[in-house]
Ligand code: G3H
């Protein structure tokens with residue numbers, strides 16, 4: 606059986622570690638995460654975005670995750686909705702077996718316009734009421750993910766916020782965070798600290814000016830008992846960029862969130878760390894390499910197997926780095 610995110614994050618807080626939350630879209634992603642979790646004895650958060658749900662279909666997703674739980678009965682598994690855009694999206698996830706949902710009310714349901722604080726409180730509180738009645742956990746988001754170098758806002762589900770954001774808008778306000786958590790009753794809070802989704806997070810190795818771990822410290826002072834969530838937390842490691850570009854992939858040099866910075870955030874209350882891009886790069890880079898090296902091959906298993914193994918390596922590294930390993 607699946608367990609809730611709240612159970613996993615409470616255990617993480619009690620034992621001072623964090624869980625990577627991996628975005629999954631198909632069988633190979635699920636196998637990669639579960640094999641790494643099995644090898645390192647780690648609890649698991651598998652998350653599906655609206656894009657993943659429409660790609661795979663809720664029934665396939667649900668049974669994939671139930672299959673994972675059956676295959677690895679000793680590993681606690683949570684199925685989480687990533688970036689629910691409105692209450693109805695969260696409700697349909699709950700109906701389809703998700704044990705945790707994110708209501709992202711930082712943007713309006715169009716995915717483009719910044720929502721008012723009152724709107725965010727209202728939709729999030731509404732989801733908390735429904736989800737908690739069903740025994741499901743809720744993650745909320747306060748503040749806009751985006752780049753502190755350029756002021757460009759977050760990209761959610763392929764939509765981009767148009768226009769420039771100020772430093773204030775791009776960093777979660779600690780006093781507002783305190784108010785938000787008390788008004789909504791969320792189990793976990795996603796905060797904005799200068800990270801953004803996708804490969805292009807920073808144009809240089811990030812320092813405190815563009816990746817604000819200090820903001821997490823300030824929020825943690827106000828909310829010492831709230832589980833914090835980091836989005837846009839792929840590290841976009843150089844070896845994965847090189848693997849992708851070595852076999853014809855086009856990507857300009859970029860920087861992600863260094864694992865060492867995430868490690869600094871764990872004692873400051875970060876319990877869930879979202880990772881999607883690193884797995885995409887691992888899978889696609891490996892497939893590119895196999896296509897190049899074996900142009901006569903057309904059995905998908907022969908390139909999906911090493912691609913899954915490369916994703917599994919990424920998962921294992923994160924389980925170890927966030928001290929999730931050994932906590933299942
Ligand atoms: O929110 C961003 C995640 O990386 C999911 O991306 O909406 O393309 O599945 P997606």
Ligand code: 13P
Pocket residue numbers: 628687688801802803804835836837838839840879880881882883
């Ligand atoms: P990345 O694009 O950095 O992997 O972020 C994933 C994420 O935040 C999903 O919600």
Ligand code: ZN
Pocket residue numbers: 688802836837879
């Ligand atoms: Zn996200």
